[in-house]
Amino acid sequence: MRDVAALAGVSLKTVSRVVNNEAGVSTDVRTRVERAIGQLGYQHNLAASTLRRSDGRSNTVGVLLQDVSNSFSAGMLRALEDAARERDVAILASSLDEEPDREHSLVGSLIRRRVDGLVMMPTTQRQDYLADELRSGLPVVFVDRGPKGVDADSVVVDNRAGALLATTHMLEHGHRRIAYLGDLNRISTAAARRAGYRQAHKDAGVPLDPALEVGDLRGDTDAREAMDRLLDLDDPPTAVFAARNSLAIGAVQSLRARGLAHRVALVGFDDFPLADLLDPPLTVVRQDVRRIGTEVARLLFARIDGDDAPPRHVVIEPVLVVRGSGEIAP
Amino acid sequence: MRDVAALAGVSLKTVSRVVNNEAGVSTDVRTRVERAIGQLGYQHNLAASTLRRSDGRSNTVGVLLQDVSNSFSAGMLRALEDAARERDVAILASSLDEEPDREHSLVGSLIRRRVDGLVMMPTTQRQDYLADELRSGLPVVFVDRGPKGVDADSVVVDNRAGALLATTHMLEHGHRRIAYLGDLNRISTAAARRAGYRQAHKDAGVPLDPALEVGDLRGDTDAREAMDRLLDLDDPPTAVFAARNSLAIGAVQSLRARGLAHRVALVGFDDFPLADLLDPPLTVVRQDVRRIGTEVARLLFARIDGDDAPPRHVVIEPVLVVRGSGEIAP
DNA sequence: CGTGAAATTGACATCGTTGTCACCCGGCCA
DNA sequence: TGGCCGGGTGACAACGATGTCAATTTCACG
Structure with a gap:
């Protein structure tokens, strides 16, 4: 910048004015500066600018x-990116892999980088470690799982309602032995889905069989094995509710291998690409990723723009997408 | 930092030493400073640090x-993230959507943010606009598509060989009328795949039929329509090479709708989740995303660490994953 | 107990910007 | 003619940190 100023024969401050498109620079000077910038290949240093600026925004x-x-996170990232691009805001993205330690260290790293805001799908049980930051005004929006131990904006899906929808759907198709495949019980969304599964049984007056409920499944391999075991029971389930997309995939693998794909009903939670191309096409409870992403962005940027109303909690209702696998009769 | 120094009764510089874990601070002072940091909730400002540091690294x-x-980009991002995490480097991620303007503006934005390096899947025809930056030492690694108009590290898949593999596979299964579904011809990888498709015919002495080659397809909808038209020909293809994963999906949709999924052979380029769960399971040419990502990270971080050898160009050989759809007889 | 080397610590300039404020100049009005 | 105003410009400090180098303290050793 000093070199540009020298070449254009103006002061540093004037170059800064041109770079920031501030008013009050004569067209003559402006063009001279712009020419100098071009000649020297000068590039504005955003970090220094952020440091000096009064608002301290890093954009x-x-x-x-x-x-x-995974497709859910990737879709979310993409939706956020689109909203951020409009404001020329860049995104620092990371994966947590359900590891609380990683959440702590990555949040720290982002704060040291002075991000203007944070979106997170928490993996910790409580986020009270964020209390100081929240109090000092860091915008944080929780997604998929609400905050615990602190209060902040959130956008979550009504997991219980979604599970209720899925389970009731199969009950209505006459199933009385519906298995549940779920993720780690400590994850709040998994717990809510399980609660919905149970509620549906209760509502329908159908007794639950604990032998059909399997939790703590981490991925498709776990799910496949669990499904294999369920099918080996003396009184196997005639339907399955797979409470996460990778678990539905594991269930399909097991059913397919046994030639039962068209015999046992299956409803998954969370849609994914190609679910409609499976045979039978997979019936799922869909959470609208783009819509969630858009809501998150709206909340986040409102906060960044100074909105200091009490935290808002947006709940999105999932919908049942009927495709075939969930409508198989017992 | 000033407050911490005051509270601990030391100078600014000493706090800096503690924060950066530099040697030469007595344990007594160190603990005093750490306590002060804890009391005040001080957070190191990485931007300011970067600005002042001699190497100017932003990490x-x-x-x-x-x-x-999309699954390929997302897998790549994830592989890069894992490598970056080990070095406590954060990732600014963005999508280009095949829009050259966006590439220009995003590269500019990243440079203004003083990133230590750049990974990109270019969408522009030529990247000579990067020449200045490359000359001044910005590490850049091209992925999936090599650089044009400038020289820089790259990691690409041998697209021609992959297409040759796929096409030859179907020729060997007796097919003589194999359709080609491809992306925008201006994309170099698409051109290479088409060349491989043609080469395979030449090698086998089988004549090409221009009516069976369809390019400029952007997504599954385009591919589905193109496939529909091909199947309506008087002399329809008995096999299809879909040169990108979304095009394979479109082809499957078309074939499925006509009940031809088990009649017409299909090989896709680029594996994707669930390809093995389709019916018939999809035979594909697989590019090993994790391996590509690992290579890219290796090159990038070597450059960041000062490696200034001439640019390296890594070519990864794709492999044919036989699953069923590609082995259907004519 | 003096000496020199090593270990600690601090003062100050500086990284690349922008906020603040003062200055200069020409034109307008009384 | 004098005073005032407003547009254009620049000097300087400051943002939050670290590099440099000098000052001070500590300690081993003769």
């Missing part, structure tokens, strides 16, 4: 998701 | 991919 937000390579 | 890299929500 960067941090996004901590479960795993940027 | 941030930029990653520009085609679309962070």
